[in-house]
Amino acid sequence: MKIYWIKAQAPRRVMALVKHLGIEAELIEMTPISRLKTPDYGALNPNMTAPTLVDGDFVLWESSAINAYLCTKVGSDMWPANDPAGQVQVLRWLSWADQHWNRATGPYYFEHVVKPTFGIGEPDRDALVGAEAPLRKHAAVLDGWLQGKSHVALDRLTIADFQLASQATYWRTAEMPLEAYPNIVRWLDGLMDLPAWAAPWPEQEDAFLKRAAVEA
Numbered sequence: 001m002k003i004y005w006i007k008a009q010a011p012r013r014v015m016a017l018v019k020h021l022g023i024e025a026e027l028i029e030m031t032p033i034s035r036l037k038t039p040d041y042g043a044l045n046p047n048m049t050a051p052t053l054v055d056g057d058f059v060l061w062e063s064s065a066i067n068a069y070l071c072t073k074v075g076s077d078m079w080p081a082n083d084p085a086g087q088v089q090v091l092r093w094l095s096w097a098d099q100h101w102n103r104a105t106g107p108y109y110f111e112h113v114v115k116p117t118f119g120i121g122e123p124d125r126d127a128l129v130g131a132e133a134p135l136r137k138h139a140a141v142l143d144g145w146l147q148g149k150s151h152v153a154l155d156r157l158t159i160a161d162f163q164l165a166s167q168a169t170y171w172r173t174a175e176m177p178l179e180a181y182p183n184i185v186r187w188l189d190g191l192m193d194l195p196a197w198a199a200p201w202p203e204q205e206d207a208f209l210k211r212a213a214v215e216a
Contacts, residue, residue: 001025002054003066004041006033007117009109009166010063011051012200016162017067019196021076027202033118064094067159078158089153093160097167101142104135105167105176112174132177139181146183150190157194165191 003018003025005011018025030036036048045052045061053060053069060066071079080086108131111123142164145152153160165188171178178184192198 002028004028004030004044004050004052004054006030006036006050007201008050008114009169010049012169013063013159013162013166014051014053014066014070015202016166016194016197016200017070017078017159019200020194021070021074021078023070023074029202064098064159064163067162071159077156080154080158086154090158090160093152094163097160097163100138101164102167104131104138105171105174107131108135108174108176109167109170113170135176135178136180139178139184143181143183146187149183150187152187161187161191162197165197 001024003014005015005027006029015027017023018027030041030050035041036045036050041052042048044054044059047061049061051061051063051066053066055069055073060069068079068081071077072081077083080090107128111125111127115121115123142152149155151157151161152164168174168176168178168184168188169191171188
């Protein structure tokens, strides 16, 4: 199995899941990101984005689909493959993440995380004018849902947690105004107790293994 990745929110979900479930795969970093635009990569993923999974002759792109596939492959209930009612609950939040949460958090993430990560300029706070209202609108929905809950679906860790959290893990760095939403902050901080989520990238392997050994 091969997984093509870059340091961005969608690949983070997949890389964290790979570590969390102990899946063996060849992890191929596509930096500089110009490598995503090559014909060979485009033949695998016509969107020319990451992540992309290649498992034998099977090729899959889109992080939520990849994570569902990985869970099914190793029998993890983070994707409830044998529970249609549970799938619907997880799908609700995967869809909400893509249609609402990603759009609300995205401007902050781009200006304060993507730009410095890939060296494409300084944050432009003027570009965030008007971004606060949509973020607060959707943060209120998520915060209300998380009242009394430790996870967003099925009362346990699922790929929906990774999907939603990846878009706001760096909320402090990204200057997202989430301080007023204590349930979101509690949930995000709680996920950081997972070694694989706190250190998803391959170069963090040593720190990940040491932390996991201590906690075991």
